[in-house]
Each structure stands twice: as structure tokens, then as C-alpha cells.
Amino acid sequence: xxxxxxxxxxxxxxxxxxxxxxxxxxxxxxxxxxxxxxxxxxxxxxxxxxxxxxxxxxxxxxxxxxxxxxxxxxxxxxxxxxxxxxxxxxxxxxxxxxxxxxxxxxxxxxxxxxxxxxxxxxxxxxxxxxxxxxxxxxxxxxxxxxxxxxxxxxxxxxxxxxxxxxxxxxxxxxxxxxxxxxxxxxxxxxxxxxxxxxxxxxxxxxxxxxxxxxxxxxxxxxxxxxxxxxxxxxxxxxxxxxxxxxxxxxxxxxxxxxxxxxxxxxxxxxxxxxxx
Numbered sequence: 001x002x003x004x005x006x007x008x009x010x011x012x013x014x015x016x017x018x019x020x021x022x023x024x025x026x027x028x029x030x031x032x033x034x035x036x037x038x039x040x041x042x043x044x045x046x047x048x049x050x051x052x053x054x055x056x057x058x059x060x061x062x063x064x065x066x067x068x069x070x071x072x073x074x075x076x077x078x079x080x081x082x083x084x085x086x087x088x089x090x091x092x093x094x095x096x097x098x099x100x101x102x103x104x105x106x107x108x109x110x111x112x113x114x115x116x117x118x119x120x121x122x123x124x125x126x127x128x129x130x131x132x133x134x135x136x137x138x139x140x141x142x143x144x145x146x147x148x149x150x151x152x153x154x155x156x157x158x159x160x161x162x163x164x165x166x167x168x169x170x171x172x173x174x175x176x177x178x179x180x181x182x183x184x185x186x187x188x189x190x191x192x193x194x195x196x197x198x199x200x201x202x203x204x205x206x207x208x209x210x211x212x213x214x215x216x217x218x219x220x221x222x223x224x225x226x227x228x229x230x231x232x233x234x235x236x237x238x239x240x241x242x243x244x245x246x247x248x249x250x251x252x253x254x255x256x257x258x259x260x261x262x263x264x265x266x267x268x269x270x271x272x273x274x275x276x
Contacts, residue, residue, distance in 0.1 A: 017222035024059035025233025031171025039165040062230030087144035090152035097156025118261035123166025124254030130175045131247035140181030151180040
């Protein structure tokens with residue numbers, strides 16, 4: 001497999017940090033996969049590799065600020081959201097479903113940091129399919145107190161699958177919630193709250209790995225810029241939920257990415273390097 005000439009050493013500019021912050025902020029709360037979009041940007045600019053994973057984790061922390069902002073300003077009302085204690089237990093069950101996926105953590109990371117984007121393209125197509133189906137799903141009536149153990153397990157499993165770059169975490173969990181008969185508002189809120197520990201836990205794992213590998217050398221200014229920009233843009237983008245539009249978008253993107261990936265395999269180099 002070919003490698004980008006810059007993959008081993010990440011030399012990120014201020015503009016690249018700014019751009020990645022915007023991409024993360026725009027796509028984290030849209031069902032289009034923020035990790036997939038970041039992976040594509042890093043692939044085409046040569047900013048992929050182990051350092052890119054740590055930077056992506058910082059960007060995810062930035063958009064986590066947007067979630068907390070909505071919670072503390074009253075958009076997500078905890079009392080109204082959890083009419084019964086079982087709702088909290090169901091969330092714990094959903095989160096517990098991420099544990100088995102830890103076994104495949106290295107595979108997910110390799111898929112995100114390697115120079116082959118065909119996997120991302122296939123994952124975007126998967127995201128498009130589940131969004132398209134869920135958009136035509138019969139409206140359910142389940143609220144938080146009605147969520148069953150089976151529902152919690154399936155939503156949590158879909159969140160685990162979304163660790164692959166190109167599969168939207170929010171799109172997967174919201175879609176699965178709708179398939180389980182959740183009210184749309186319940187599905188969206190359940191997905192957002194599940195995302196808090198999932199994103200935070202993933203970031204902490206990345207930091208832990210960076211410490212163990214002694215790979216914490218980075219430009220603090222660029223990391224700070226990425227964090228702040230992703231938080232601000234995430235707050236602005238958090239309100240959208242038009243699945244049909246995103247289903248079409250991820251389908252077109254998936255086809256395009258697969259086509260570029262096949263081209264790169266045929267010429268043996270990154271398409272950006274090829275046309276320079």
C-alpha cells in the first residue's frame with residue numbers, strides 16, 4: 001500500500017488547523033460522519049498518521065462543548081428527558097455495548113490513518129442507506145421511559161459500528177432509535193446524550209495512547225485553534241436534522257471517494273500528488 005510522503009511527520013499549518021476545526025464543527029452534529037470527513041481532509045492534505053488521530057480527538061472535545069452548551073442552556077431538559085430511572089439504565093446499557101468494540105480499536109484507527117480511502121467511501125454509502133431508510137421510517141411513539149433493554153443494546157451496537165470513519169455516529173444512533181420506534185425528538189436526544197461519554201472516552205483513549213507512545217509533541221496554538229473553531233461551528237450546526245438531504249449527500253460522496261480511491265490504487269499515489 002502506498003504512503004503519503006508526509007504521513008510520518010505532521011507539519012500542520014494554522015490554516016489547516018482552522019479548516020479541520022470547521023469541518024469537525026459542521027459535521028459532528030450532522031448525520032454525515034465527522035471522522036470520515038476529517039479522514040478525507042487529512043488524506044488529501046497529507047496530515048494523516050498517528051498525530052492526526054490525536055488532533056481529531058481534540059476537535060471532538062471541541063464539539064462536545066456544543067453539547068454541554070445546549071444542555072446547560074435548557075434545550076435538553078434532564079428531568080423531562082428521564083421520566084423514569086430506567087431511562088438512565090438503558091443509556092448505561094447502550095454505552096456498555098462499546099466495550100466489545102475496544103477489541104477492534106487498532107483496526108478502526110488504521111482505517112482512519114492509512115492512505116486508502118475506499119473504506120471511507122463504502123462507509124459513507126452505508127451511512128446514506130441507513131439515513132434513507134430511517135427517513136421513510138414509520139413515526140414511533142416511544143419516549144425515554146418506554147425504551148427497552150433490546151432497544152438500548154441495538155442502539156449501542158450501532159454506535160460501536162460508527163467508530164469506522166465514514167459512518168455517522170449520530171446518524172447511526174438516531175436511525176436505529178427510529179427503527180426501534182422512538183419518537184424523533186427522543187431518538188435525537190438519546191443520541192446526543194450517548195455521544196457525551198462516547199466522545200470523551202474516545203478522546204481520553206487517544207491521549208493515553210499518545211502518552212504511552214511519547215507522541216505528545218504538538219503545536220499548542222494549532223490544537224487550540226482547532227478546538228475553539230470546532231466548538232463554535234458545532235454550536236451553530238447542532239440544529240439541523242434533514243435526513244433525506246444528508247442521505248443524498250453521503251451517497252454522492254461515497255461514490256466519489258470510492259472512485260478516487262480506485263484511481264489512487266491504479267496510479268500508486270495520492271491524487272493530489274498525482275496532479276501536482
